[in-house]
Amino acid sequence: MTSHPAPLPRTRIDDIFARLKTEGRAALVTFVEAGDPDEATSQALLDALPAAGADIIEFGMPFTDPMADGPVIQAAGLRALHAGQTLRRTLAMVKAFRSTNDATPLVLMGYFNPIYVYGVEAFVRDARAAGVDGLIVVDLPPEEDDELCLPAMAAGLNFIRLATPTTDAARLPKVLQNTSGFVYYVSINGITGAAEPDYSQVEHAVARLRAHTDLPICVGFGVRNAAAARAIATHADGVVVGTALISALAGTLDQQGHATGTTRGKVVDLVQALSQGVHAAQRG
Amino acid sequence: MQHNRPNSFRTGPDERGHFGNFGGRFVAETLMPLVLELEAAYGAARNDPAFKAELQDLHKHYVGRPSPLYFAERMTEHCGGAKIFFKRDELNHTGAHKINNVLGQILLARRMGKKRIIAETGAGQHGVATATACARFGLECIVYMGAVDVERQKPNVFRMNMLGARVVPVQSGSRTLKDAMNEALRDWVTNVETTFYCIGTAAGPHPYPAMVRDFQSIIGEETKVQMLEREGRLPDSLVACIGGGSNAIGLFHPFLDDASVKMYGVEAAGHGLDVHNGHAASLVGGRPGVLHGNRTYLLMDDDGQIVEGHSISAGLDYPGIGPEHAWLRDVGRVNYVSATDKEALAAFQLCCRLEGIIPALEPSHALARVLDLAPTLPKDHLMVMNMCGRGDKDIFTVADILGGM
Numbered sequence: 001m002t003s004h005p006a007p008l009p010r011t012r013i014d015d016i017f018a019r020l021k022t023e024g025r026a027a028l029v030t031f032v033e034a035g036d037p038d039e040a041t042s043q044a045l046l047d048a049l050p051a052a053g054a055d056i057i058e059f060g061m062p063f064t065d066p067m068a069d070g071p072v073i074q075a076a077g078l079r080a081l082h083a084g085q086t087l088r089r090t091l092a093m094v095k096a097f098r099s100t101n102d103a104t105p106l107v108l109m110g111y112f113n114p115i116y117v118y119g120v121e122a123f124v125r126d127a128r129a130a131g132v133d134g135l136i137v138v139d140l141p142p143e144e145d146d147e148l149c150l151p152a153m154a155a156g157l158n159f160i161r162l163a164t165p166t167t168d169a170a171r172l173p174k175v176l177q178n179t180s181g182f183v184y185y186v187s188i189n190g191i192t193g194a195a196e197p198d199y200s201q202v203e204h205a206v207a208r209l210r211a212h213t214d215l216p217i218c219v220g221f222g223v224r225n226a227a228a229a230r231a232i233a234t235h236a237d238g239v240v241v242g243t244a245l246i247s248a249l250a251g252t253l254d255q256q257g258h259a260t261g262t263t264r265g266k267v268v269d270l271v272q273a274l275s276q277g278v279h280a281a282q283r284g
Numbered sequence: 285m286q287h288n289r290p291n292s293f294r295t296g297p298d299e300r301g302h303f304g305n306f307g308g309r310f311v312a313e314t315l316m317p318l319v320l321e322l323e324a325a326y327g328a329a330r331n332d333p334a335f336k337a338e339l340q341d342l343h344k345h346y347v348g349r350p351s352p353l354y355f356a357e358r359m360t361e362h363c364g365g366a367k368i369f370f371k372r373d374e375l376n377h378t379g380a381h382k383i384n385n386v387l388g389q390i391l392l393a394r395r396m397g398k399k400r401i402i403a404e405t406g407a408g409q410h411g412v413a414t415a416t417a418c419a420r421f422g423l424e425c426i427v428y429m430g431a432v433d434v435e436r437q438k439p440n441v442f443r444m445n446m447l448g449a450r451v452v453p454v455q456s457g458s459r460t461l462k463d464a465m466n467e468a469l470r471d472w473v474t475n476v477e478t479t480f481y482c483i484g485t486a487a488g489p490h491p492y493p494a495m496v497r498d499f500q501s502i503i504g505e506e507t508k509v510q511m512l513e514r515e516g517r518l519p520d521s522l523v524a525c526i527g528g529g530s531n532a533i534g535l536f537h538p539f540l541d542d543a544s545v546k547m548y549g550v551e552a553a554g555h556g557l558d559v560h561n562g563h564a565a566s567l568v569g570g571r572p573g574v575l576h577g578n579r580t581y582l583l584m585d586d587d588g589q590i591v592e593g594h595s596i597s598a599g600l601d602y603p604g605i606g607p608e609h610a611w612l613r614d615v616g617r618v619n620y621v622s623a624t625d626k627e628a629l630a631a632f633q634l635c636c637r638l639e640g641i642i643p644a645l646e647p648s649h650a651l652a653r654v655l656d657l658a659p660t661l662p663k664d665h666l667m668v669m670n671m672c673g674r675g676d677k678d679i680f681t682v683a684d685i686l687g688g689m
Contacts, residue, residue, distance in 0.1 A: 064590045065462060065575060067469045068312045074456055086587040112310060113574045117588030139574065141316040143300065143309050164314040166476055171317060189314055190474035 009156050011133040012105035013181040016055055017216040017237060026233035028053055028278045029218050030271055031109065031242030033060035033076035034093055035085025036249065041259040042080070045249075045267055046097050050104040052268045053275025056218075056238065058136065061090050061110030068138045070193035076246045079257055087114045087123075091130045098131035107160060107181070109136040112148065120148055124155035134158030134181045142174045149178050162186050163209060165201075172212045182216040182238060183209060193243030196222045203235045226277030233281035241274055293540035293617050296608065301490020301578075304614060306607035309489040311577045314473045319577075323491040325396050330498065335391060342387050346420070347377045349384075349502065353510035353668070358638040363658035366665035369519070371507050371535065373672045374644065380673035381503060381531045382413035386482060388499035390417040393480035400424045400475065403482045404468040406433055406461035406527065407599030407646065408440025409673055410484030415449035425449035428467040430460035433598045439677050458592035461527075461602045465576050485528025486606035489577030493606050500534025507668055508538055515666055521546040523657070524670040525650040526620070527564070527600035529609045531672035540617060548657070549609060550650045552595035553622035564593035566605040567613050567620040575603070580610040596625035596681065597645035599673070623652035631655055632675065632682060644673030645681070 020027055030049055035042050049057055062077035062085050069077070094106055108127060115123050115137065127135070135152050142149070142161070149159040158181030166189060167175055176183065185205060187197035202219055209217050219232045220240025232239045248270045252263040296303040309319055329335040343349040352372045360368045373381040386403075393401060401423050405411030411427040418425035427444055431453040434441055444451050457463035465488075472481045486496040504522075511519050522539060524532035526549045539545045554563035563569055566581040573582040575590060583591045583603035595601040612618040623631075631651035635643045643651060647670060654669050661667070675682075 063588075064457060065466050067466050067576070068314075068473060070470070071456065078457075081589060088587075111574075113582075113584070113590070114588035116572075116574050116579075117584065117586070138312050139310045139577075141309060141311060141313055143316070162313045164312075166314050166317045168317065175313065186314065189476050191470045194474065 008153060008158065008180055011156070011158050011181060012103065013056065013133050013158055016105055017182065020055065024283055026236055026278050026281060026283070027055035027218065027238035028229065028275050029056040029058060029220070029238045029240040030054040030245060031058040031060060031240060032245055032267070033062060033073065033080055034090040035062060035080030035083055036076040036246070037079045037253055037257055037259050037263070038083045039085065039089060039093065041263055043093050043096060045264050046093060047100060048264060048268050049271060050101055052271035054104065054271055056105045056107065058107045058109045058240065058242070059090065059094065061087055061108055061114060063111040063114055066111060068191055070191040070243060072193045072243045072246050072250065075250065087118050091126055094132055095130040105133040106131065107134040107136055108132050110138070112137050112139050115148060120151050124152045124157060128155050128157055132157060134160050136160045136162070136184060138162065142177060145178055153178065153180070160184055165189050165205065176213050179215060182218050183213060184240065185209060185217055185219045185236070186221045187219050188221050190221070192221060194222060196224065196228065199231045202232060206235045226273045229274045229277035230281045233278040234283065239278055245270060289615060293612070293615070294537065296611065297490060297494050301494070303608045303611035306579050306610040307490055307493060308579050309577060310574050310579065311489045312473060314476060318472070318476055319489050326392060326491050326495050329392050329395055335395070338391055339388055343502065347383050347387070348375060350506040350510070351375050353507060353514065356639055359635070360658070362638055363655060365663065366521070366658040366661035366667040367663065368654060368658055369666065369668045370641070370671040371503060371668055373503060373531065373670060374674035378409070378413045378416050379676065380409040380413065380644065381500060381534065381670070382410045382484060383416065384502055384534065385484065385496050385499040385530060386410070386413040386417045389480070389482045390421055390423070393423070393482070394421060396480065398478065398480035400479045401482050402426045402428065402468050402471050402479055403484060404428045404461065404464040405484060406430070406464070406601060407597065408433070408437040408444070408677060409599060411449070411451065412440050412443045412447070414482050415444040415447035418449065419447045426471065427451050428454050428464040428471070430454050430458070430464045432459045433461065433464070436681060437598050437677055438680070460592060461598070462590065469576070484530070486530040486533045486608060487528045487576060487578060487580065487604060493578065493608055496530050497533045497537055497608060500530050501537045503531065503534040503670060504536060504538035507535060511666065511668070518542055518545055519666040519668045520544065521548065521657070521665065521667045523548045523550065523650045523654050523667065525550045525600060525646045525672065526605060526609065527552070527602050527646065528604070529606040531670050533606060533608055535670045536618060547618040548653055549618050549620045550653045551620060551622040552597055552600035552649055553624040554594040554596070556624055557622060561591045562594050563622070564595040564601050564603065565622045566603060567609065568622050570603070572610070578607045580604050580607040581613070596628060597649065599644070599646040600649065621653055623649040627652035629682065629685065641671065642675035642679070643671055644675045645678045647672050
């Protein structure tokens with residue numbers, strides 16, 4: 001079934017990439033898990049990310065069974081769930097974020113089941129109303145576009161797809177077909193937080209993707225520090241950092257897994273450093 | 285939720301892997317090309333007479349098939365109603381029905397040139413079967429097993445180690461079967477080029493539910509022939525336990541279009557269906573959701589978070605169920621019921637004493653419902669229960685509960 005919804009209205013994602021193009025630099029895309037380690041700390045961190053240098057925010061929707069995530073992000077999700085996080089609360093946090101920030105794009109990232117249980121129609125409506133710009137749902141390949149991708153597009157949300165090293169030329173058009181906002185290139189086969197990517201491969205892969213799409217290409221999985229961010233920002237339109245931020249957050253928690261006085265600051269410091277790396281990249 | 289009855293119950297899934305609204309391919313993009321490759325490879329293998337012949341030869345000489353259809357005379361006398369038969373899949377090499385599916389998948393992995401095999405296991409029966417087949421064919425074998433299950437199924441951990449497999453205790457999440465499956469999927473995402481994921485039940489992304497069902501259908505096909513030989517007609521009812529549901533779908537599927545045959549799938553009711561998070565009965569006590577590559581009935585909370593479930597039997601302790609069962613429930617072809625830990629334990633003991641068969645705790649759940657159903661049925665009613673595993677692995681669990689006997 002290949003239905004083509006009406007063209008999407010411009011989102012904050014389109015706007016930021018247009019602006020960064022004129023500035024000649026890549027976007028820093030930061031991932032944090034909603035409600036980790038508790039709602040108040042997570043809200044404060046979310047609100048602080050744009051000023052620290054995050055150009056786009058990926059906000060994780062916790063799920064008990066995150067099959068594509070490594071131990072660091074799994075633990076973040078479980079901390080949030082134990083603290084009472086729900087999809088409803090996550091949407092409320094986005095709404096609160098939007099009361100002070102109307103410019104920074106926010107993408108919700110997670111797995112399909114909580115959305116399915118919430119109800120797809122209600123979810124895309126509520127997400128849009130809360131100020132969400134796009135969705136990344138890991139366990140929805142293009143073969144399942146009817147489930148959420150098409151309803152999300154109809155509601156004016158970008159549906160951002162992951163392309164991976166296993167996505168070959170024959171498959172790429174299918175993956176890109178209903179993708180909007182940006183393409184998220186997963187630079188290694190594996191789970192989040194695994195080995196550092198081979199940067200020469202990244203350059204090659206970005207070039208391969210560019211032959212198929214005009215969408216901005218963000219690269220993630222395995223980016224830990226400013227140097228890595230800089231290396232990737234040389235070739236890609238955006239650098240996604242997740243596990244490194246969550247690790248920094250986790251390192252500040254007390255023995256019970258609760259936030260301490262340094263929790264927000266440590267993550268903000270790392271975002272600032274990564275942002276400097278991205279800014280320092282010479283775009284090729 | 286009663287849908288229109290289809291002309292045949294045996295045509296599914298469709299080309300997208302759907303059984304009605306259930307099934308599908310809900311996997312990360314990294315896995316999608318592999319799932320498609322597997323579908324193509326299986327499609328070719330199933331139509332290849334050489335593949336069939338090799339599998340049949342292994343079934344006969346390595347597994348010991350066909351497994352007997354045994355008239356459980358004293359159980360029948362005890363119940364005083366239906367004639368009760370056991371399909372003796374516990375007599376298979378490795379002690380359960382799991383080997384039927386594993387040999388099919390391992391032969392397929394060989395055809396595909398994959399030399400590294402991963403599997404998840406709950407009770408350990410699928411892990412033992414996979415370790416066995418990998419030893420037989422000289423393949424590397426890694427088995428993911430929840431750390432909780434490693435503790436409660438120690439004999440099977442030893443077995444896997446003896447057979448040369450590496451057992452990885454999974455510490456994430458609830459540390460049981462669902463987490464073992466998550467970890468196996470993570471391994472597969474990481475090692476896509478070399479690795480074949482041998483899923484142990486009729487669940488997961490398409491084509492697994494259909495493929496595992498096909499490999500397990502030998503149970504029902506044999507039963508049909510054996511009952512016709514013995515009684516000159518089809519059985520009147522079939523009973524099987526359900527965790528993910530592979531032994532049940534294997535028994536049921538060849539009979540789905542035989543309208544006279546009633547079917548009962550028995551889920552694990554654990555401490556009781558009314559106890560929150562105290563059972564593993566996804567169909568009776570869950571609702572539709574998406575997990576592990578397919579849409580099916582799941583145990584979860586109002587936010588769509590998966591709950592662990594509980595059963596005395598590690599093999600039934602899974603919060604989901606194969607998507608074909610979810611569909612068969614909604615179309616009303618199969619009756620899904622449940623049995624508690626206590627009922628299963630009582631049936632376990634009775635079977636030991638009356639038939640000289642130590643059943644696994646999994647089929648003890650099926651037997652618990654046989655004990656209710658059989659007395660209400662006439663003496664010419666032919667009832668087949670799938671004795672899908674033997675209880676050697678469970679004797680310590682049972683001894684703990686019964687106080688050492």
